[in-house]
Amino acid sequence: MLDRRRFLAVCSHLGLTSTLFPGVLWGMAEPQGKVTKEMIGNAADIADVVISDDLRDAMLENLDQNKKNYEEIYKLHIANSVAPAYIFDPVLPGMKFDSVKRPLRMSGAPAAKAQEADREIAAGKYRSPLHGLPWGAKDLLAVKGYRTTWGAGGFEQQNIDEDATVVKRLDQAGAVLVAKLTLGALAQGDKWFGGMTRNPWNPHQGSSGSSAGSSSATAAGCIAFAIGSETLGSISSPSTRCGATGLRPTFGLVPRTGAMALSWTMDKLGPICRAVEDTALVLSAIYGPDGRDRTVHDVAFNWDANLDWRKLRVGYFKEEFEFKPPAEPPAETGPVTPEEQKKREERAHTRERAQAMRKYDQQFSEAAIAKLQGMGVKLIPLELPKIPYGAMRSLLLAEAAAAFDDLTRSGRDKLLTEQSPNDWPNSFRVARLTPAVEYIQANRARMQAMEMWKKLFENIDVIVAPTFSQQLVATNLTGHPAVIVPNGFRGTDAPRPPRKENGIDDGDGGPGTPVSLTFLGPLYGEAKLLSFAKAYQDATGFHLKHPDLDAEMAEL
Template sequence: MSIKTDRRALLRGAAFTGAVGAIGGCERFQIRSVAANPSTDIDPKITTRSIAEAEKLQGISFSAAERGMMLDDIENRLTTLAGLRLMDMPNGLAPAMVFNPKLPRKKISSQKNRLSLPLISRALPENEADIAYASVNELGHWLRNGSLTSAQLTDLYLRRITKHNGELNAFITITEGLAREQAAKADVDFSNGRDRGPLHGIPYGLKDLADTKGILTSWGATPFKDRIPDSDAEVTRKLRLAGAVLLGKTACGAIAYGDQWFGARTRNPWNSDEGSSGSSAGSASAVAAGLCGFAIGTETLGSIISPSERCGTTGLRPTFGRVSRAGFMALCWSLDKVGPICRTVEDNAAVLSAINGYDADDPGAARVGFTYEPLDLLQMTVGYVPEWFEEGDESDRKALEALRSLGITLKEFPWPEIDLSALSEIVQVEAAAAFSDLTLTDRDDELAWQAKEAWPNSWRAARFVSAVDYIQIDRLRRRVMEAMNSAFDGFDALIGPHFAGGALLATNATGHPQLALRAGFSQRPTVSLFDEPIQKQTFKAPRGVSLWSDLFEERKIIAIGAALEKTLGVQDARPPAFS
């Protein structure tokens, strides 16, 4: 046997026996293998029978002759894969293929970086809770007219965090010293006439997926609970330059899934018997409980929208590529987005104006400005799908009628009739690749959540999605992009229940923005992460509705959403235990 053959055999063996330490002296990890599970009776040798059994996992069938012919090719691929698995691929290393939501002939309207928010006339309240629950625009007004200092506001939020975080588990790390330092600097800036913009002096929470230099960034997961980065995420840097005050790192479900992190489950302020949903669990919980002025969340497939529904906040998932993800944990490179979670709709415009912008360190970043200023709603056309509202609840229907009362033209939206279910595999496969090391080294066992629906099981199953089928899923994604592009022709926005008709999955895959805002309340029982009732007793729970727009047209859904919020008149209600 030649040296080349020996090496190939060794590499192939490594894929099954975990003997990777013998290759080039590499001892980075031991690959999960049959040999690592000696109780199994599976023959580690690849045979035509192995191929026949594997065909069942792919829903295909070959003849005996065809299996025999491909045996050498499969062995060679295993050799290649074993070597590939030895390569160091840090989480921030993005694939060479980069998703672009813009179709080749799609025209994106030019926007200048300009922000126009309503003038504030309300005087500073005497009650601390009234200050804590104020909008970003109101807080900024009081800071600028000298009614309030950033140091006072920061102290107020830190006191509330001290009082309530033990019940909510909304923060993993509280950066008290840094917050006081940044607040003092903001006050000096104001006294010297320097104004950094709408977030200057406003305390906020940052989801613990965003790197903060010298500050714990744990991704909510046991394997990374001591992780301290040596640089800031681009959004962290932009918020610092905008003068915002970092109160701490908000909790997220471990590796961006759910509301269970390595220390606890993050709770819903409206009902602390249930989780706040995920994965931007801490950001939504903290904003809803008045523990910060605003927060930053991320979404891959519902992680801003879902906790905003559960906690009654307003969350904006921007167009894919509008906000840099550099320095954020990567879960799914072609789906991940960063966006704000706030208490009022227009606060989202203030935050987006600060974090928007091209970044060369994010391969998917777009070069598009952000304009927000008054728009003529009477000239707008909003689409709706009648079936969605027939199947929804009274809050959904009231939101639709409130929109109609504003004089906005409502028309039936031509929602694409396409089976979208395969698109969910994008998250499963890319996440399995992003955290391949945890699967191959058995460190996925360290994650607190080990249910059938949890990451460890999903990542293992994702390894049986073929590359060929994954490309077909990507082609389906392009078909959905084309269909959505056509559907939005002639419409400024689409309104509907958050999860109706597969809209959340479809628009995440196409990159379209989504705004979730509070529409009302309902009486419902305490529910699980997957909305399954776990108690018979009911409580008053917030209900939301969503607005979608065409790519990079967040200004439209924010303007429509702000008017809708005012008309509905339910935004000022607070969780009783935290008011």
């Protein structure tokens, strides 16, 4: 049997020792099993990127998972006629949208407050319902004269000499920017170069992210509203954890000019508030083309708080609301090192905790369905389009790696505080080894998903869904809008996440913490979507409950 040493010796006699070719040939000749460090080294050389031996260890598990994801897309047998979504535009052929802008129609309470503010602002014109309101900007939005740190080590003193479009528009609306708000480093999680943003309902717990400060500060009542961003859950997750109301608009509704780019085809900016109607008022001030972000369409957002939501056609993902214990993963067999055995046990404990929390939280899903039916809503059972959404995450990772290519190549990624296998530094390195063909195939699969969701919304105005279900990845890929609202609070009997030695809870949930519900709409269907979400919020009142900061902080 030819081993690697003898194989390279043959290559030497052929005069190939000074090239990368022998190692590549050997890698191709090897049985196609798990990725090895040698394979990574050869691929890194070809990609012209330096990856040290210890960093290759961290990449192995992720690369093996990537291979499984590629196989999921292979199974689709995509027809030759399906084009990839190279320049992403969620608008498909045949879609038409209203571009005529009409005056806002607010409900009674906000209108009265606006009139009062109008009288109080005696020396100056009344600009909008946001006039005089304090707000905060996620610190990936550029503000001239202030640092824009992206929450990341190595960028602490960064200054960008421009105002983001949303910052300009809110200034024109009379809103008062009072703070730049923390975000997880480079828009991941809730840990930034200065520490961790905390959940006002449980300061022992992180706020989730990456719109960490945007959600935490809003829920705590420090500001009237904030602007956050979402690429894959960064409004949805912290809004849930902090009990805020978040709006993730349609991709291509709000210009991202002046915002840090993570994924050019998935990044979206949106408001985080305490109430649904507040998100509508903020959206009305920030949406529409700015002449610089070419993804933005000239589509009208006409908010009408008096719209009859009872006439809307509402569907729900029936199976997603049903609790089903997850299938047991394949048994991990074979001899292992003590370190690997510890990892296996940790994975098993994590699965057990997650299942216990899902089982506990099932009561909130059932209560939401019952409440909607009690409101007279005729829920139409729907099936979430079946396609391997998770396998398409390679699109985000590849774009993010490109956005921060210089960070990786220069070695400055070592300055980021988080360095686990799932954090950005390692993800960027892994993404560099994504084959171009697989990237294009994932784009083509994305186009199929867009077609499926277009068909799903043909006769539906709103879809009700659990926040943390497959829809989260799916709709971030297809560009559909979502509203995340508080949907109750866990009781004292809720499973507690384990508390680490540093006093931080390791995980989600716990007594007294909020849960959420998500409403989805068709592309650029925010007006109807928000009207329905407001009706549910008014009927439940969960958004009116606020954290007792004195009591919570006393526990620290």
